[in-house]
Amino acid sequence: MSYIDIQDVSRNYQKKDQSFRALDHVNLKIDRGEFICLLGPSGCGKSTLLNILAGFDKVSAGTITIGGAPVEKPTVKNVTIFQNYGLLPWRTVEKNVELGLESLSIPAEKRQQIAHKYLDLVGLKDFAQSHPAELSGGMQQRVAIARALAVDPEIIFMDEPFAALDALTRMNLQDEISAINRSQHKTIIFVTHDIDEAVVLADRIVIMTPNPGRIKTIIPVDLHGPRDRTSPDFLRIRDHVFAEFSLKPEDKTEYYI
Amino acid sequence: MKTTIHLGGALLLVLLSWQAIAWLGGWNEALFPTPSQTVYGFAEIIADGVLLKDIGTSLYRFLLGYTSSVLLAMALGLVLGWYHNIWAFLNPIAQVLRPISPVAWLPFIVLVFGIGDMPSLVIIFLAAFFPVLLSTVAAVRGIEPVYLKVAQNFGIGQPQLLTKIIFPAIFPRIATGLHLALGTAWVFLVAGEMVGTQSGLGFLIIDARNNLRADLLMTAIITIGVLGLLLDSSITLLEKRIYRRWGIPERSNA
Numbered sequence: 001m002s003y004i005d006i007q008d009v010s011r012n013y014q015k016k017d018q019s020f021r022a023l024d025h026v027n028l029k030i031d032r033g034e035f036i037c038l039l040g041p042s043g044c045g046k047s048t049l050l051n052i053l054a055g056f057d058k059v060s061a062g063t064i065t066i067g068g069a070p071v072e073k074p075t076v077k078n079v080t081i082f083q084n085y086g087l088l089p090w091r092t093v094e095k096n097v098e099l100g101l102e103s104l105s106i107p108a109e110k111r112q113q114i115a116h117k118y119l120d121l122v123g124l125k126d127f128a129q130s131h132p133a134e135l136s137g138g139m140q141q142r143v144a145i146a147r148a149l150a151v152d153p154e155i156i157f158m159d160e161p162f163a164a165l166d167a168l169t170r171m172n173l174q175d176e177i178s179a180i181n182r183s184q185h186k187t188i189i190f191v192t193h194d195i196d197e198a199v200v201l202a203d204r205i206v207i208m209t210p211n212p213g214r215i216k217t218i219i220p221v222d223l224h225g226p227r228d229r230t231s232p233d234f235l236r237i238r239d240h241v242f243a244e245f246s247l248k249p250e251d252k253t254e255y256y257i
Numbered sequence: 258m259k260t261t262i263h264l265g266g267a268l269l270l271v272l273l274s275w276q277a278i279a280w281l282g283g284w285n286e287a288l289f290p291t292p293s294q295t296v297y298g299f300a301e302i303i304a305d306g307v308l309l310k311d312i313g314t315s316l317y318r319f320l321l322g323y324t325s326s327v328l329l330a331m332a333l334g335l336v337l338g339w340y341h342n343i344w345a346f347l348n349p350i351a352q353v354l355r356p357i358s359p360v361a362w363l364p365f366i367v368l369v370f371g372i373g374d375m376p377s378l379v380i381i382f383l384a385a386f387f388p389v390l391l392s393t394v395a396a397v398r399g400i401e402p403v404y405l406k407v408a409q410n411f412g413i414g415q416p417q418l419l420t421k422i423i424f425p426a427i428f429p430r431i432a433t434g435l436h437l438a439l440g441t442a443w444v445f446l447v448a449g450e451m452v453g454t455q456s457g458l459g460f461l462i463i464d465a466r467n468n469l470r471a472d473l474l475m476t477a478i479i480t481i482g483v484l485g486l487l488l489d490s491s492i493t494l495l496e497k498r499i500y501r502r503w504g505i506p507e508r509s510n511a
Contacts, residue, residue: 074406074410079411080410086404088407089503090426090428099407099411102411
């Protein structure tokens, strides 16, 4: 049995008199340590699926188990990283990273030690005493990553975490989270609408389509180690994803003999 | 430097127009004092210690009334903002009570609490209560949902949720209510002290009027204005510190 098992999951939302089907009979199995990208246009249910996996939302039908146990509510074992970072502005960077450790009743000294370890990992050791508002968007998201790692979770859910960042910062963070996935052996479920991002990061790309939200195909990414965004293999997979979204221009040349 | 020039200019403007009004009006000096008379009156009640004692009494009543009101209103606002099913019932009551001037309750206040410090305390309490209560409730309901999600994710339950997340998250918004309430409460201090008490700046005004001492009346009025300004500046300072700490850019009109 897979680590994460999504079986025939549907989710309906009631909006006034209208019923909206955000997820329609979704099936997916995810192994421990996998990096999964949920890719699709807005309204395809990728964020809904992530929210349900993280325990913030409930299924209308179907079952989801993680490690054999059904998902009921959010737990500190599976941490979510949000697009708008979710840092607490009144706490210093260091205290933000310690937040999750406080509920685990870890003594203050040890908390600080852990916070510094992960701030070091994301390259923000010098900013421990800053407040989030003093940092750039990319740095704030690094703090959020450090905060997630600090509680040593099994799964990290990421909901379009880099969507608000500029292109270069985004690529840097993609490389970092990719490296973190390899070095820390976390299972990562990553929601994005950016095709390149999915190809850079994922072990498998789950392509979703809207109305109703469904899984269209799953594309395995057989690239290993750090990925070169310009290598032929990378471009081949990227092409494949583009084709799935029917974004490749059809060849309409007419030939005459 | 610029502020000094502005302040000096304002003071000069007030003194000149005051003197002009006194001359042009031609009233009896016991009814409308000149600036110089007021300065002598000021010196007189500073010298015999009346003014300082009244300031002390008024500030004590004000701080006690304001602090207890604000603490209770924030606590209640936190709970009611969180459980808005209860608030739905209480909101109409609050909306009806809010626009009533606290002074209107005075006969009932005296009936229930008697005379002495209590009536002015209760009036200050009432004046500060509703602005803080309403801004707290609104702030709790407008809290950034991602903070609550983060708290839920990291297993932060009550009462830590309240102390670690909700209260700090809404504090910048409550600060505006606190500021507003401070001004309102100070205005009603005088009204509260005009009845049922024999001390404080409000009583000084009544006493000066009854003794036809317009110079002392004016002294009391100026003192109340200046103290109000000082209280307001101190809370503005506090607000700025909070905004800086929370990383909110300072508002240009502050």
